[in-house]
Amino acid sequence: MMRLINRTTRLGEMYRNEKMKQYGLKGMHHTYILNICNNPGVTQEKLAEIIYVNKSNVTRQLTNLEKAGYVTRSPDPKDGRKLLVYPTDKAREVYPKVAKILKEWNEMILDGFSIEEQELLLEHMSKIMNKAKAKVDKMDTD
Missing domain, CATH: 1.10.10.10 (Winged helix-like DNA-binding domain superfamily/Winged helix DNA-binding domain)
Structure with a gap:
């Protein structure tokens, strides 16, 4: 990934x-x-x-x-x-x-994805980013 x-x-x-x-x-x-x-x-x-x-x-x-x-x-x-x-x-x-x-790039790479697929992808990528941030933030406090 x-x-x-x-x-x-x-x-x-x-x-x-x-x-x-x-x-x-x-x-x-x-x-x-x-x-x-x-x-x-x-x-x-x-x-x-x-x-x-x-x-x-x-x-x-x-x-x-x-x-x-x-x-x-x-x-x-x-x-x-x-x-x-x-x-x-x-x-x-x-x-x-x-x-x-930036908008053009996003539109090009998401071409062919339905609105629902785009929203789901964004939701999943946000979850991944938030988990990564939480892990790094925890490292700073350890």
């Missing part, structure tokens, strides 16, 4: 890379754009939690997105040790294009 999930993920990344290269985006940049636009002023730490990556990956990706003009970072006025991340106009402009690319 994990082999199939991982391969599907890599194929999705290849598709996104091709479709988003015209915007200077690749890899996981779509996740950052969507989450920062939906949560302006999010801390880097919270962003890492939301997208399930480590803080160093967030820092590296945000540096790339900042250089490309998609985000800005500023110190948190309440805690100067934290950085708040905001989308730029460029990010807000590309947001619907990124969302459309």
